[in-house]
Structure formats: structure tokens, C-alpha cells
Amino acid sequence: MKNEWEQILLTHAKIVFKYLIKIGATKEDAEDITQETIMKTIECLQQIQPEKIRAWMFKVAIHCYYSLYNKNKTIVQLKEVDLEKLMPAIEDVGFSLLTKEMASELDEALQELQPMFQQLLILKYYMGFSYKEISEILSMKETNVKTYLHRARNTLKKIWEVKFNGE
Template identity: 40%
Template sequence: MRNELINDMFKKKMNLIYKYLVKLGCNQDSAEDIVQDTFYKALKYIDGIQTDKVSAWLFKVAINKYYDLCRKNNRHVHLNIDEEIFKESLTDRKLVEDFILDEERKKEILDTLNSISEIHKNLLFFKYDMCLSYKEIAELLEINENTVKTYLFRAREQFKKLWRDKYEER
């Protein structure tokens, strides 16, 4: 049972945590180090972690390590959109103007995302970038599923309001 839990943690959760850290703005080397440290800590304290709370525990440890790194380097946390995926979504038929407009729109989206509260930004990221279900998000954050739905509604509303205020005035 213990080996199955360790395999489950490593295969499913660590890749997800790595992606999340990179999206938060962590460079790949630091993200790998944080994931490795998190996994080591999980192995060290495996007997003290409740089986149903492993995901939330891993995420909290990794995120706290990332925030410690940010404080150490005196930087702010900003979401990033994967450049490669973004560029691959462009088709050959698009003109340079379209590419520039897409780049501007991406910057506007990032600016808006980075203007909203951390919890709302994280919820939007979990739901729409990582495609997690309400239940999975609730497990990760150790909150009720209905609370996730409420917070996500508020996050979408906050994003829409900021978007309208900034970009629909033009």
C-alpha cells in the first residue's frame, strides 16, 4: 500500500505541481528542485500525512517553498502563458499583424490576471489552464466543493470587471 501511494504521488501529483510552479513564473530548474524537495519531504513524513490529504499537503509544501524562493530573490509571483503552446496555436495563414495582435492580447490577459487576488488567480489557473474539476480543486485546497464554485464565480467576475475597466474603454 505504501509503495502504491508513493508511486501515485510521484506520477500524478509531482508533474502537476511542476507545471503549476512553472506557470507561476518559477524557472524550470527551480521548479524541478522544489518538486524534488517536496517529494523528499513527503517521503520523510509519509507516516504523518493523512492519505486523503496527500495532494493538498504536497501542493502546500511546494507553493510555500516557491514563495520562500520568491522572498529570497525579492520577486513577485506572476502567471505565465506557455510561449510554445501559444505560438503553436498560430496558423501559417495568419499575418504578422495577427501575431502582433495576439501578443498584445496575451499581455492584456496576463496583466489582468496578475491584477486579481492570488486565490482568484490560482483558482482560474487550476480550472481553465490545468483543466481540474471542482472536486480536484477542492481536494488540493482542502476546501468544500461548493466554496470552490463560489470562489471561481467571484474570480471570473473580478477578471471580467478588471478587463472591462482596462480594455473595453477603447
């Protein structure tokens, strides 16, 4: 049983680490946050329902990341390749291929979103999580996730149109 838990923790820790890198944590910060997340998970293992362990780990990691973010005021910067995965969020803006210039503009538009909207778009479009998984990670109702994601997409689209299409 111990080996099974270790494997589960490591599997989820790898996903958490990848997510942290994608939202802008440095490799060192992502490693530290992931390690802290594993330690807190081990400490609270008796209290966590097995099917909710990944969501719990994400909550801890996100909390740690934002604590660090608030201390350092670091801005989230996504890579061009990562931005391509977010294109479905604004696909109806009128283009299908992401050029380097568009990637830069999309990143700029993302920076104007509130952190919750950024987080929702990344969890949905980059990490590929379901609405249910996102609701567990963020401790909110699935219907609220859908509503906020809709708002995040619309806000991103409006920012895009105003900044780059001159509308």
C-alpha cells in the same frame, strides 16, 4: 508496495512541477520545490491518507513557492499558450480568439488579481482540476472554491473591461 508509492509520488511530482512552471517558477526553482515537496511527503507519508496525497503535495509545493515568491517578489508571468486555456474564465467578455496583443492584455489583467484568484483560475482552467480537487489542495470547502472562482472570474472580467474596453 514501495515501488507503488514511488510511482505515485513521481506521478504527482510531475504534475506539481508542471503547475509550478505554469505559475511562473523558473525551471530550477520548480525542480527545487518539487524535490522539497517529495522529501516532505516521504517524511510525512504515515500521516497522509493515500487518496489525499496529491492535494497534500500541492499544498506543500504552493507553500514553498509562495515562501520563495515573498522572498524574491517575483511576478507570475504566464505564456501566451497558457493564457488561451484561461479564456473560459472571461469568455463572455465578447471574443473567442486570443491574439498576441490580447494575450499580453490578459496577462496584465491577471497580474492585477490577488494571488488566490490567480491560483484558482490556473488550477481550474489551466490544470483542469475539479472543484473537489481544488478544495483539497487549498484546504477549503468546495462551495467556497466555487464562490471564489466566480469572484475571480468576475474580477478578471471587470479588470479586462475597464483596462481594455474603456468601460
